[in-house]
Amino acid sequence: MASINDIRAAFPYFSQGPGATGYVYLDNAATTQKPFAVxxxxxxxxxxxxxxxxxxxxxxxxxxxxxxxxxxxxxxxxxxxxxxxxxxxxxxxxxxxxxxxxxxxxxxxxxxxxxxxxxxxxxxxxxxxxxxxxxxxxxxxxxxxxxxxxxxxxxxxxxxxxxxxxxxxxxxxxxxxxxxxxxxxxxxxxxxxxxxxxxxxxxxxxxxxxxxxxxxxxxxxxxxxxxxxxxxxxxxxxxxxxxxxxxxxxxxxxxxxxxxxxxxxxxxxxxxxxxxxxxxxxxxxxxxxxxxxQWDLATCEKHEQQCLNYLEQQLIQIPEIIVYAQGKPKIGSLSFNVKGHHAFDVGSFLDRYQIAVRTGHHCTQPLMTHLNVSGTIRVSVGIYTSQDDINAFINALKKTLVHLLKYHA
Ligand SMILES: Cc1ncc(COP(=O)(O)O)c(C=O)c1O
Incomplete structure (x- = not known):
């Protein structure tokens, strides 16, 4: 079975791309990074x-x-x-x-x-x-x-x-x-x-x-x-x-x-x-x-599930956060909002802290209408996402909240 490190080593993103400088890519539902083999x-x-x-x-x-x-x-x-x-x-x-x-x-x-x-x-x-x-x-x-x-x-x-x-x-x-x-x-x-x-x-x-x-x-x-x-x-x-x-x-x-x-x-x-x-x-x-x-997607999926479950557990402990479809099993993606703040503001701060997530309507405007929101912040994982990536995201989100609260004080 391939370890997460083996998998990451197969992607130039982590050795030669933005990942080499610690930029955390959590926008895999939009598109994924490409392995050398491709x-x-x-x-x-x-x-x-x-x-x-x-x-x-x-x-x-x-x-x-x-x-x-x-x-x-x-x-x-x-x-x-x-x-x-x-x-x-x-x-x-x-x-x-x-x-x-x-x-x-x-x-x-x-x-x-x-x-x-x-x-x-x-x-x-x-x-x-x-x-x-x-x-x-x-x-x-x-x-x-x-x-x-x-x-x-x-x-x-x-x-x-x-x-x-x-x-x-x-x-x-x-x-x-x-x-x-x-x-x-x-x-x-x-x-x-x-x-x-x-x-x-x-x-x-x-x-x-x-x-x-x-x-x-x-x-x-x-x-x-x-x-x-x-x-x-x-x-x-x-x-x-x-x-x-x-x-x-x-x-x-x-x-x-x-x-x-x-x-x-x-x-x-x-x-x-x-x-x-x-x-x-x-x-x-x-x-x-x-x-x-070769990497066995079924094993990778279990690891992705753990990352997403861990992410959801972390998010629901933050009072300012609303997680959509909270508690339901999720595959690949999780959406949330910060009460009283626009998703774009959150996403822009996260980028400053070296985190890429998707913000907005995600080409699902009928769903946004159904949820009664203009957009969400979406974290989406891939086979190379690590628990460290999720921790980096949570830390960046906490710093973002401090900024946003100050901004609105
Ligand atoms: C569920 C779903 N369907 C269709 C598409 C469209 O894919 P593409 O832009 O690659 O044609 C996307 C892209 O995000 C998607 O997430």
């Missing part, structure tokens, strides 16, 4: 085998194509998917949801349909559906949650009975860190024939997922939140949607035959990957996934 995989491609894929007979194109398809295999395996063709590479979760929404709009979704989302959604899993609803007299329904963010099962079932065209939900809230019970939700949705899209942008960085077992219809995530490069991500399609989901991006690479009269598209993942993909990004993503498997 940078090496990308450099390797650009230096030694830079060529476009799936087009050339020369050796560079051949080896780049093989490496790209190997990366698809690695990604499929990481997500517990037997058929790599079900993994479509995109520029990230946002593009994946947009491609899905445009594809479903051409076939599955009918004017007036209802789409169900949760109040926890990131704007990436809100706006494409809202746009569709506005253009097609559709309705956005809210996943019924109790005040404690538990599913209200009878209400959910009655929504399913009355007809929901799609349920698209986040696996883990990027703001509160709480996880939705995907397994039970998908089981119930299947009983009523409701397709489910899972936004795994946050969960996939903290827990292994087995999609062949979970069986969502669609799943999206971004490489950069899993220690991979920016500008890369996936759209997973269940077997029944592969080739039947209409394409919404056309161009080179996706076709088998083009004439003035009509075009035929290839089957499989390439059908949805028109244009030159982010080849280096995909190779870097696969390198990141291999590192996560």
């Amino acid at each position: 940078l090496e995989a990308m450099n390797q491609f650009y230096i030694h085998s830079c060529a476009n894929i799936h087009r050339g007979v020369h050796r560079l194109s051949q080896s780049a194509s093989i490496a790209f398809e190997d990366a698809r295999g690695t990604t499929a395996q990481y997500f517990g998917v037997n058929n790599p063709q079900q993994i479509i590479f995109t520029s990230g979760a946002t593009e994946s949801i947009n491609l899905l929404a445009q594809g479903l709009a051409k076939s599955h979704l009918k004017p007036g349909d209802s789409i169900m989302l949760s109040v926890l959604e990131h704007h990436a899993n809100f706006l494409p559906w809202q746009e569709w609803a506005h253009a097609h007299q559709g309705t956005l329904k809210t996943l019924p949650l109790t005040s404690d963010f538990e599913i209200h099962w009878p209400e959910l079932e009655s929504h399913f009975k009355s007809g929901i065209a799609l349920l698209s939900i986040t696996a883990v809230s990027n703001t509160l860190g709480i996880r939705l019970p995907l397994e039970q939700i998908i089981n119930m949705a299947k009983r009523y024939g409701v397709p489910v899209c899972i936004d795994a942008a946050q969960l996939a960085a903290h827990q292994y997922m087995n999609l062949d077992t979970l069986q969502p219809d669609f799943l999206v995530c971004s490489a950069h939140k899993l220690y991979g490069p920016t500008g890369t991500g996936i759209l997973y399609l269940a077997p029944s949607w592969l080739n039947s989901l209409p394409i919404s991006k056309t161009g080179g690479g996706a076709i088998s035959k083009v004439s003035w009269e009509k075009t035929e598209y290839v089957d499989g993942a390439l059908r949805y990957e028109a244009g030159t993909p982010n080849i280096a990004g995909v190779l870097g993503f696969a390198a990141a996934l291999k590192k996560l498997q």
Whole structure:
């Protein structure tokens, strides 16, 4: 098992980047630092085998194509998917949801349909559906949650009975860190024939997922939140949607035959990957996934949980602090506010004390409205976060409170 020191040694951030001077990075839900292995995989491609894929007979194109398809295999395996063709590479979760929404709009979704989302959604899993609803007299329904963010099962079932065209939900809230019970939700949705899209942008960085077992219809995530490069991500399609989901991006690479009269598209993942993909990004993503498997994400998750639990225990002892979803199990992130102070002021002071946290609405404005706040301060941990990092954060927060109280005295 890799120790936290072994893991930190694999990230240039700690030896050559801001971490070397003690700057504590607790904004991992926004993006993660990248291990040497990811940078090496990308450099390797650009230096030694830079060529476009799936087009050339020369050796560079051949080896780049093989490496790209190997990366698809690695990604499929990481997500517990037997058929790599079900993994479509995109520029990230946002593009994946947009491609899905445009594809479903051409076939599955009918004017007036209802789409169900949760109040926890990131704007990436809100706006494409809202746009569709506005253009097609559709309705956005809210996943019924109790005040404690538990599913209200009878209400959910009655929504399913009355007809929901799609349920698209986040696996883990990027703001509160709480996880939705995907397994039970998908089981119930299947009983009523409701397709489910899972936004795994946050969960996939903290827990292994087995999609062949979970069986969502669609799943999206971004490489950069899993220690991979920016500008890369996936759209997973269940077997029944592969080739039947209409394409919404056309161009080179996706076709088998083009004439003035009509075009035929290839089957499989390439059908949805028109244009030159982010080849280096995909190779870097696969390198990141291999590192996560080497370090054993399941063990890393336990350590992250300890850090978050410790953080919450420390925070609730400070009277000026309000922790959101207090006492609920959290994955990756925890949000709080300092009574009477704007999140930006707190975040700016923390930065002065060498701490990076995210402040604001975290691209979850409907959730901010629900919580009746303009923003929160979010601490998000990664596989390299140590208890010392959390202690440094708590110390910095205490100094920040002293400043804020003086400022308002
Ligand atoms: C839950 C969730 N969904 C979607 C996204 C969008 O990801 P990206 O900006 O990489 O497309 C994010 C990013 O923070 C997120 O946290």
